[in-house]
Amino acid sequence: MESLSANEAKTHFGELLLKVQREPVxxxxxxxxxxxxxxxxxxxxxxxxKMQYLKKRVEQAKEDIASGRIADGDVFFDDLLKGKFD
Structure with missing residues (x-):
C-alpha cells in the first residue's frame, strides 16, 4: 500500500483521489x-x-442457544474480570 504524508495528501488531493481508485493509500x-x-x-x-460476518455470528449464536451452549452472564463477566480468558 502506498503511503503519503498528510501534507502530500493535501497538496496532491486530486492525484490521491485517482490513486485510491486502484488501491488504498x-x-x-x-x-x-x-x-x-x-x-x-x-x-x-x-x-x-462485515455484514456477512455479523450475520454468520448471529446464526451461530442462535444455533448455540438452541442447542443449550450458553453461559450465565454474571458468571462469565466475573471470570472475565478475574482474567480467566487471558
Missing part, C-alpha cells in the same frame, strides 16, 4: 499512520464483508 502525520483512504467500491465491499 495510507496517510501519515509525523511519521505515524493516521488514516487510510480507499475507493467507494472498496469501502462498500468491506462493509458488505
Amino acid at each position: 495510507q496517510i501519515n502525520r509525523n511519521g505515524k499512520a493516521v488514516a487510510v483512504v480507499l475507493s467507494v467500491d472498496d469501502y462498500l465491499n468491506l462493509e458488505s464483508l
